[in-house]
Amino acid sequence: MVSEQVDVAIIGGGPAGQLAATTAASAGQRTVLIELEPHVGGECVRRGTIPSKTLRETALAVSAFRAKSGGVVEVSLGTDVQLESLMRRKTEVIDAHHAFIADELRVCGVEVWHGRARFVSPRRLEVLSVTGQRRALEAKVVLIATGSRPRTPPEVPIDHEHVLDSDSILSMAWLPKSLTVLGSGVIASEYASVFAALGVAVTMIDRAARPVGFLDDDLTAAFLAAFTATGSRFVSGRKPVEVGWNGVDAVETRLDDGEVVRSEKLLCALGRVANVEGLGLEAAGLSTTARGLIAVDANLRTAVEHVYAVGDVIGPPSLASTSMEQGRRAVRHWLGLPVGPGPELIPAGVYTIPEMSSVGLTEAQARQQHGEVVVGRARFDRLARGQISAAPDGLLKLVCDGAGRTLVGVHVVGEGAAELVHLGQLAMSAKLPIDTFVDDIFNFPTLAEAYRVAALDIVRQRARSGRASAA
Amino acid sequence: MYPPTFTRGLSALPERVERAFSAKVERLELELPVLPEASATILSETSKADWSAARVVEALKRDASLAAHLLRIANSPAFCGASPVASIQQAVTRLGASHLRQLAVVIACETRAFEARGFEAEVRAVFRHSLAVGLCAREIARQRRANVEAAFLAGLLHDLGWPVVVQGLAQVAAGEALARDAVLERAEALHAGLGGAVARAWKLPEAIAMAIVNHHQAEPPDDLTATVAFADVLALHGGGAQVTQEALSALPATRALNLYPDVVEGLAKQSPALWAEASQW
Numbered sequence: 004m005v006s007e008q009v010d011v012a013i014i015g016g017g018p019a020g021q022l023a024a025t026t027a028a029s030a031g032q033r034t035v036l037i038e039l040e041p042h043v044g045g046e047c048v049r050r051g052t053i054p055s056k057t058l059r060e061t062a063l064a065v066s067a068f069r070a071k072s073g074g075v076v077e078v079s080l081g082t083d084v085q086l087e088s089l090m091r092r093k094t095e096v097i098d099a100h101h102a103f104i105a106d107e108l109r110v111c112g113v114e115v116w117h118g119r120a121r122f123v124s125p126r127r128l129e130v131l132s133v134t135g136q137r138r139a140l141e142a143k144v145v146l147i148a149t150g151s152r153p154r155t156p157p158e159v160p161i162d163h164e165h166v167l168d169s170d171s172i173l174s175m176a177w178l179p180k181s182l183t184v185l186g187s188g189v190i191a192s193e194y195a196s197v198f199a200a201l202g203v204a205v206t207m208i209d210r211a212a213r214p215v216g217f218l219d220d221d222l223t224a225a226f227l228a229a230f231t232a233t234g235s236r237f238v239s240g241r242k243p244v245e246v247g248w249n250g251v252d253a254v255e256t257r258l259d260d261g262e263v264v265r266s267e268k269l270l271c272a273l274g275r276v277a278n279v280e281g282l283g284l285e286a287a288g289l290s291t292t293a294r295g296l297i298a299v300d301a302n303l304r305t306a307v308e309h310v311y312a313v314g315d316v317i318g319p320p321s322l323a324s325t326s327m328e329q330g331r332r333a334v335r336h337w338l339g340l341p342v343g344p345g346p347e348l349i350p351a352g353v354y355t356i357p358e359m360s361s362v363g364l365t366e367a368q369a370r371q372q373h374g375e376v377v378v379g380r381a382r383f384d385r386l387a388r389g390q391i392s393a394a395p396d397g398l399l400k401l402v403c404d405g406a407g408r409t410l411v412g413v414h415v416v417g418e419g420a421a422e423l424v425h426l427g428q429l430a431m432s433a434k435l436p437i438d439t440f441v442d443d444i445f446n447f448p449t450l451a452e453a454y455r456v457a458a459l460d461i462v463r464q465r466a467r468s469g470r471a472s473a474a
Numbered sequence: 475m476y477p478p479t480f481t482r483g484l485s486a487l488p489e490r491v492e493r494a495f496s497a498k499v500e501r502l503e504l505e506l507p508v509l510p511e512a513s514a515t516i517l518s519e520t521s522k523a524d525w526s527a528a529r530v531v532e533a534l535k536r537d538a539s540l541a542a543h544l545l546r547i548a549n550s551p552a553f554c555g556a557s558p559v560a561s562i563q564q565a566v567t568r569l570g571a572s573h574l575r576q577l578a579v580v581i582a583c584e585t586r587a588f589e590a591r592g593f594e595a596e597v598r599a600v601f602r603h604s605l606a607v608g609l610c611a612r613e614i615a616r617q618r619r620a621n622v623e624a625a626f627l628a629g630l631l632h633d634l635g636w637p638v639v640v641q642g643l644a645q646v647a648a649g650e651a652l653a654r655d656a657v658l659e660r661a662e663a664l665h666a667g668l669g670g671a672v673a674r675a676w677k678l679p680e681a682i683a684m685a686i687v688n689h690h691q692a693e694p695p696d697d698l699t700a701t702v703a704f705a706d707v708l709a710l711h712g713g714g715a716q717v718t719q720e721a722l723s724a725l726p727a728t729r730a731l732n733l734y735p736d737v738v739e740g741l742a743k744q745s746p747a748l749w750a751e752a753s754q755w
Contacts, residue, residue, distance in 0.1 A: 041732055133728070133729055133733065135735045163616055163619060163622050164621065164622045165570075171619050171620055177679075249570075267571075
């Protein structure tokens with residue numbers, strides 16, 4: 004079989020692969036993107052981010068209407084709600100996103116091959132189409148961006164009927180009354196809070212002490228308060244030892260302390276595994292780590308010089324934003340172009356209800372790195388916009404160095420958190436002093452005013468500490 | 475038998491029957507099979523999050539035929555546990571909400587919906603094929619990490635319009651003899667749309683109704699439809715029909731579901747066992 008010669012071959016068309024492909028093609032490289040599925044976009048578009056956020060919009064509308072109508076209008080869903088009916092716009096959203104991605108790739112000159120790729124030698128890939136045809140290419144550099152799929156632990160018998168994973172949860176025919184969620188990472192917390200907002204009694208179980216452990220404590224505390232206020236429950240510090248459909252009416256989850264949690268359905272969200280099977284890594288001279296991941300260095304390069312790996316296939320945090328940055332960074336590194344600021348300024352957005360977002364260091368990390376830190380907080384109930392929007396439980400937290408002048412972390416929970424964080428991200432990227440938020444005027448009434456309130460909190464602390472030193 | 479074979483060019487319907495039947499189809503005035511009360515109760519009761527086994531047992535007690543079928547299926551190899559089920563209460567307990575919901579529809583189809591006087595053998599064959607399609611669709615969904623319940627129901631009901639057409643023509647003909655091929659040909663042509671109408675009348679999820687309506691579309695518009703379309707042919711393969719693996723791989727539904735040759739091969743190998751399971755229900 005004759006191989007086509009290309010500059011860059013990218014296996015996998017999720018967020019990491021797309022950014023890698025457009026970066027390479029825009030730099031004049033002949034770039035081929037090989038995607039297993041008919042459309043580029045990855046699990047993120049088909050079964051992850053896009054469909055779950057479409058359901059979340061409905062849940063958000065229900066809970067927001069409940070809050071904003073001040074209890075004047077009673078909002079509740081019936082007992083036999085079809086899940087699909089809560090995601091009416093899903094197909095349109097997915098189609099629009101697929102079209103957008105395809106357009107971007109076309110404009111940049113990326114060639115998309117639909118098929119399953121495997122290494123036959125360190126630079127040669129064979130691609131099997133869904134109809135069984137084979138073609139081959141030889142690339143100067145190969146990026147592996149094949150993503151991940153839900154992990155199925157041996158003690159959790161996933162049948163996609165009663166016991167589901169994050170791929171099958173959204174294809175449930177009817178909205179359940181109760182749901183057990185195993186895990187408390189991003190995916191577990193997002194689904195737990197969305198179903199709780201829709202009126203489902205959710206029990207989230209995890210070994211961790213708090214959900215989404217990589218986020219700042221203040222954020223997860225606010226999230227937990229909102230989650231439990233719906234009547235749902237977070238069971239921390241415990242793990243399931245046995246899960247099974249009781250054959251009657253419930254999935255029963257026996258925990259390590261003997262408690263049995265019963266629910267109509269169960270979602271297993273205990274991590275993800277990298278999609279590396281069938282890639283023929285050994286032919287490329289690669290192997291996986293004990294956790295089944297592909298090991299890379301700081302520049303996303305694997306043990307083989309011309310092979311990079313990006314996105315979920317190298318492990319956490321498995322966020323679309325991080326994966327995109329990794330794809331871009333890997334290609335620029337290969338091309339010898341400046342890679343820009345480090346990954347520490349990539350924001351993390353967690354679409355729970357309320358949503359959480361973060362960039363930079365958490366307060367705990369900042370204390371570890373800087374010793375003293377100054378923290379400013381703005382609760383949304385102090386803002387006119389927070390009161391109007393009936394979103395008083397939101398919080399914006401700014402973390403500064405010990406001098407109280409340089410911003411090292413921004414953390415937001417509440418309405419618009421994933422949008423609000425970008426202002427702080429840009430301030431950190433531009434190294435703006437914290438006083439900028441006090442001196443500049445934002446629109447009124449907006450939630451962005453939280454930056455001014457939190458910055459003022461820092462300035463006041465700085466002044467008090469200055470008086471104390473002077474005294 | 476299913477799928478029916480036609481001798482093209484013969485079997486025109488009498489003009490009066492053709493005109494009257496077309497009008498009924500256009501105005502959706504054909505008599506749709508009614509979901510038996512007990513099945514409807516089970517379907518609506520088990521769709522509620524706080525469903526009560528007692529209310530389901532009550533409904534079953536009022537429909538001896540349904541209860542008998544349920545006991546038979548609860549004792550079939552597909553569901554039978556360590557010990558056989560002896561009572562309705564035990565069957566309800568063992569099967570659980572999701573299986574009860576599926577079986578209520580299966581039994582309704584078997585005993586009431588798939589009836590057509592004069593075409594008993596054909597309709598029975600359609601039902602067996604439908605059950606096999608439901609089981610195949612369930613396996614395809616499992617393979618693709620999608621929820622299996624909707625796939626099973628959509629597969630089971632995909633040919634539900636078939637007996638509706640046969641019965642409808644018989645009614646319109648009012649005793650006048652109709653060419654057999656002409657009836658089967660119209661059933662084949664119209665069953666998808668009418669099956670969707672029945673699913674809607676039975677208040678099944680719209681996604682299932684759409685999959686039934688579209689399962690013969692050249693390009694399946696969504697995953698559930700593609701699952702049914704692929705399962706439709708896979709079941710034929712499982713039943714021993716001349717459908718090669720190459721033919722399975724070449725289906726538009728195979729592409730829509732993005733099933734690679736090794737996955738198709740695996741499902742093809744599984745299909746005879748699924749066909750056999752359908753025969754045991």
